[in-house]
Amino acid sequence: MSNHINIKVLFFATLKERTGTSHADIEIKDSATVADLLDKLMVQYPGLRTSKENMIIAVNQKFATVEDILGDGDEVAVFPPVSGGQGCLIFAEITRDPLNMDSLVEKITTPATGAACVFTGIVRGETTRGHFPQTISLEYEAYESMAKAKMEQIGREMADRWPGLQGIVLVQRIGLLTPQTPTVIIACSASHRDMGIFEAAHYGIDRLKEIVPVWKKEISPEGQVWVEGSYLPDKND
Numbered sequence: 624m625s626n627h628i629n630i631k632v633l634f635f636a637t638l639k640e641r642t643g644t645s646h647a648d649i650e651i652k653d654s655a656t657v658a659d660l661l662d663k664l665m666v667q668y669p670g671l672r673t674s675k676e677n678m679i680i681a682v683n684q685k686f687a688t689v690e691d692i693l694g695d696g697d698e699v700a701v702f703p704p705v706s707g708g709q710g711c712l713i714f715a716e717i718t719r720d721p722l723n724m725d726s727l728v729e730k731i732t733t734p735a736t737g738a739a740c741v742f743t744g745i746v747r748g749e750t751t752r753g754h755f756p757q758t759i760s761l762e763y764e765a766y767e768s769m770a771k772a773k774m775e776q777i778g779r780e781m782a783d784r785w786p787g788l789q790g791i792v793l794v795q796r797i798g799l800l801t802p803q804t805p806t807v808i809i810a811c812s813a814s815h816r817d818m819g820i821f822e823a824a825h826y827g828i829d830r831l832k833e834i835v836p837v838w839k840k841e842i843s844p845e846g847q848v849w850v851e852g853s854y855l856p857d858k859n860d
Contacts, residue, residue, distance in 0.1 A: 626653045628695035630660060635702040635766055636838035637849040638678070641670030651693070657682065658689035660699060677703060679856060681836070684769040686856050700766050704852040705832065706839050712790040713778035717767045717837075719798045722805045731790025731812040740820035742809040742828050748802030754850070755843035763797040763806065766836040770795065773835045781811070781827055785819030788812065793827060795837055806839075807831070834860045 630649045634642050647667075651660055657680055665672050680687045681700040693699070714730050728739050746761050747753070774793040781791050792810040800806055809827040811820040831837075833854045840849045 627651065628653050628655070628693065628697075630693055631696075631698045632660070632664065633698065633700040633766065635700065635836065636764055636840075637703050637851065638671060638674060638701055639764075640849070641674065642668040643670075653695075655693050656689060657687050657691045657693065657699070660693060661689065664701070671701075674703065677851075677855065679704060679836075681766070681769055684772055686834075686858050686860055688858060700769065700836070702766060702836055703838065703849070704854055705834065705836050706850040706852055711778075711782040711786075711788050713775060713782065713793075714791070715771055715774035715778055715793045717765050717770050717774075717795050717797060719796065722794060722796055722808050724805075724808060724810075727792045727794060727808055728810055728812070731792055731810060733789060733812075735814055736789055736812045737814050738816040738818070738820055739810060739812040740816075740824045742807075742824045743805045744807040744828070746800050746802045746804045746806060754841050754848045755845050757843050757845075758802060758841055759844065760799050760801050760842045761806070762799050762840040762842060763795070764838050764840075765795065765797050767797075770835050770837055774831065777827055777830045777835070780830065781823045784826065785811075785813075785823045787814070787818030788820065788823060789814065791823070791827070793831065795831070795835070797837070 632647045778791045790812040794808045809824045811823045834856050
């Protein structure tokens, strides 16, 4: 009987570049912890060592701690920090297709809807806040299955906080996007504008930036760099 287990490890954004691969199959001792796996990864991929303190770990699409015990066949994702009420419709999606605001708002519009609030993020071509003053394009990458699950979770959080919401849309576009292209849409509908739609949309985009595993690479004439956040989710996220 083998005393080892097999783990599938996924790398994203800067960590994918530092390892030179998007995934690896790792054999490790039975009853190993996440910490044991990280120790082995640091040896196999020395480029990860500079990111050890800020790494986020997910096991089977749930945030994990270093003390968690791993099982045979577990899927472990290693990545940097990321750049509902009853009757409320929640639509969440990761897509490579152009975002159509009208069709997305239509998904959460009913005969009882009197207001909708839409937030749209757009690729900036010029900025004083990025790594470079000029952007040729942004490359968006996601841990897609977990990202969709976390977006659905955010939708439930929004619906719980603002029970007057009728519908919620959270859609993130990935791939190579040029300036003036919409990248994300958060939309909320309700019977009236005073039912929390503005506050909910604001909460939705802020929360997405905290816990949804999506990253972007800034590409400019001067070079390119992955953009990382500072928020480190815990198991309660």
